[in-house]
Structure formats: structure tokens, C-alpha cells
Amino acid sequence: MKLRKAIYIFLGVLSMQALADRLYFNDLATPKSLDDLRAIQEAMQSNLSRAREATVCLQIGEGSGSGVIVSPDGLVLTAAHVTGGVGEEVTVVMEDGTEYQGVSLGLNAKTDAAMLKITDSGPFPFVKYDKDDATKLGDWVFSLGHSGGYDKARGINVRIGRLVREAETTIQSDCMLIGGDSGGPLFDMTGKVIGIHSRVGASKEESMHVPLREFQAHWEELEKSDFVGEGPFAKKPVPGSGFLGMMVEEDSEKKGLRVTELWEKGPAEKAGIKVGDLILEVEGESATQELLKSSLGQLGSGQKILIKWTGGKETKEKEVKLEDRP
Numbered sequence: 001m002k003l004r005k006a007i008y009i010f011l012g013v014l015s016m017q018a019l020a021d022r023l024y025f026n027d028l029a030t031p032k033s034l035d036d037l038r039a040i041q042e043a044m045q046s047n048l049s050r051a052r053e054a055t056v057c058l059q060i061g062e063g064s065g066s067g068v069i070v071s072p073d074g075l076v077l078t079a080a081h082v083t084g085g086v087g088e089e090v091t092v093v094m095e096d097g098t099e100y101q102g103v104s105l106g107l108n109a110k111t112d113a114a115m116l117k118i119t120d121s122g123p124f125p126f127v128k129y130d131k132d133d134a135t136k137l138g139d140w141v142f143s144l145g146h147s148g149g150y151d152k153a154r155g156i157n158v159r160i161g162r163l164v165r166e167a168e169t170t171i172q173s174d175c176m177l178i179g180g181d182s183g184g185p186l187f188d189m190t191g192k193v194i195g196i197h198s199r200v201g202a203s204k205e206e207s208m209h210v211p212l213r214e215f216q217a218h219w220e221e222l223e224k225s226d227f228v229g230e231g232p233f234a235k236k237p238v239p240g241s242g243f244l245g246m247m248v249e250e251d252s253e254k255k256g257l258r259v260t261e262l263w264e265k266g267p268a269e270k271a272g273i274k275v276g277d278l279i280l281e282v283e284g285e286s287a288t289q290e291l292l293k294s295s296l297g298q299l300g301s302g303q304k305i306l307i308k309w310t311g312g313k314e315t316k317e318k319e320v321k322l323e324d325r326p
Contacts, residue, residue: 047191066184074118078183145181237300242322
């Protein structure tokens with residue numbers, strides 16, 4: 001009985017602490033006075049500097065989106081439709097324009113959640129995220145994002161609004177979002193990330209976000225670079241669809257594959273392979289026609305194949321990113 005009573009007291013203390021931490025204006029249907037408005041403003045302003053420092057622009061290929069750093073070693077949360085796949089090279093642009101290199105980790109194609117990791121050394125500015133799923137409908141929130149791409153002169157766009165709808169895998173705010181904001185963070189007024197921008201509805205004020213509970217449900221899978229689920233936000237590479245863009249023939253004397261033809265501006269040529277070069281290894285094994293064909297048969301567009309080759313005195317090894325077949 002004493003143990004049960006102690007547990008009840010402990011839970012009661014936690015409940016009282018949660019109520020104490022909750023900002024009073026979240027429970028108002030509308031602000032009642034100028035003081036209420038000032039309290040909302042001050043809450044956002046007190047957390048804005050740190051939030052801006054941790055909000056980044058993500059440049060992948062010719063596109064860009066946003067993300068937010070949630071650990072000092074550079075773990076970034078973003079949207080699956082921003083990264084588009086696993087193992088993608090990413091340029092991460094900080095608020096001041098400093099650029100770092102990163103790589104996309106796992107994603108959830110059904111809910112639009114994704115992670116990436118900055119591969120350069122940190123530490124990096126970061127923010128906390130809502131581990132307790134504590135937000136409620138009507139709570140005041142603010143969103144950040146690099147609308148339209150990185151612009152140092154303009155800076156990060158800030159919008160304020162409220163949570164207006166909640167579903168199992170989506171939360172909705174009336175913060176206005178546009179292109180480039182995708183993958184950026186939605187904060188509560190204590191400065192914790194509660195969602196990641198996903199898409200807009202019938203109007204720009206109908207903004208959909210992936211709640212942090214969806215990230216936490218698959219956190220380990222995303223960190224391990226797993227492709228989770230099937231859905232509209234990302235497509236798994238189709239085995240055998242990857243295009244390397246080179247013709248080879250066996251060179252029994254040199255023990256390798258001699259490059260006889262290259263597709264102009266194809267993946268192999270862009271990697272630096274030239275006609276006449278000798279392919280020594282494919283995926284770490286001695287190169288043969290059969291091995292190359294087998295390896296390509298398992299890989300899809302966007303995935304990478306490890307090639308080691310020599311052009312004479314110089315030997316190179318590189319992961320070549322496959323493309324769609326012309």
C-alpha cells in the first residue's frame with residue numbers, strides 16, 4: 001500500500017509539473033488583452049535565436065528544402081520528399097551561409113519523415129524536440145524555413161500560428177508555408193520541435209506537418225538508413241533500373257574490364273572514367289562481366305556502385321551514383 005501511495009504521489013507531482021510548465025495563453029480561446037499578446041511574443045522571441053541557428057537549408061542536386069539539427073553531432077530531421085532517398089549527398093547550409101556536407105539516412109515514405117547526418121565535424125547548434133507529445137489543439141506555434149532556398153540577405157522566414165487539427169500521422173497549423181520550407185521545423189512556444197513541414201492543403205494557411213511521435217516510432221530504423229513503408233513521399237529504387245553508362249570487354253591479359261564506350265555525361269563519365277581505362281574491381285571483388293551485370297541487376301536509379309579502376313599510373317576508387325536509364 002505504501003508503494004502504491006508513493007507511486008500516486010510521484011505521478012501527481014509529474015502532473016503538477018506538466019501543468020506548471022504549460023504556458024497559460026495556450027488555453028485561451030483567443031488572447032484577451034495586450035498582455036496576452038506580449039506574452040506570446042516574448043515566448044517566441046526568447047527561443048527564436050537558438051531555433052534559427054539550428055534551422056538549415058538542404059541542397060540536394062538542383063533542389064532545396066529545409067531541416068533542423070537536433071543533436072550536437074549533426075543529426076538533422078527533415079521530410080522524406082526532400083531527401084528523396086537513402087544515401088543521398090546533401091549540402092547543409094547554416095543561417096550564416098557556412099556549408100557542411102551530409103548524407104541522407106532513413107526515411108518513412110508513408111508519413112514523410114526523414115533523417116540525415118552532417119558528415120563534417122561538429123559540434124553544431126541544435127534544439128530539443130518534443131519527446132512527450134505534449135502539444136494540444138489550439139496551442140500557439142511558430143515555423144521556420146528557407147522559403148525558396150537559401151538567401152542570406154533575407155534570412156530564415158518566421159511564421160506564427162496555432163495548431164488547428166490533429167490526425168494519427170499529421171498535425172496541421174495555420175502557419176503559412178511555401179516551397180523551400182518543406183522539411184523545416186514547427187516549434188512550440190518553449191522552443192521544442194513538435195513537427196516537420198510536409199505539405200500544404202487547399203490554401204497556404206493549411207499547413208501539414210509530420211509530428212515528432214512519427215519520428216520517435218521509427219527512430220532506430222531511420223538512424224540505420226532504412227527505407228520504411230510505402231507511400232507517396234518517396235519511391236524505393238527498382239532493382240535493375242540503374243544506369244551506369246559504359247560498355248566494357250574482358251581483358252584477360254590485364255585481368256579486368258576494358259572500357260570501350262561511354263555514354264556522354266553518363267554516371268561513369270561524370271565519375272572520371274575514360275575510354276581505355278581498366279576496371280579492376282566492382283563492389284570490392286575482381287571485375288568480370290558477370291559480376292558487373294549481376295551487381296547492376298540488384299541496384300536501382302539513385303543507388304551507388306563501388307568501382308575501382310586505373311587509367312595507367314593512377315588508380316582510383318569511387319562510389320558511382322546510378323541514374324535513370326535514358
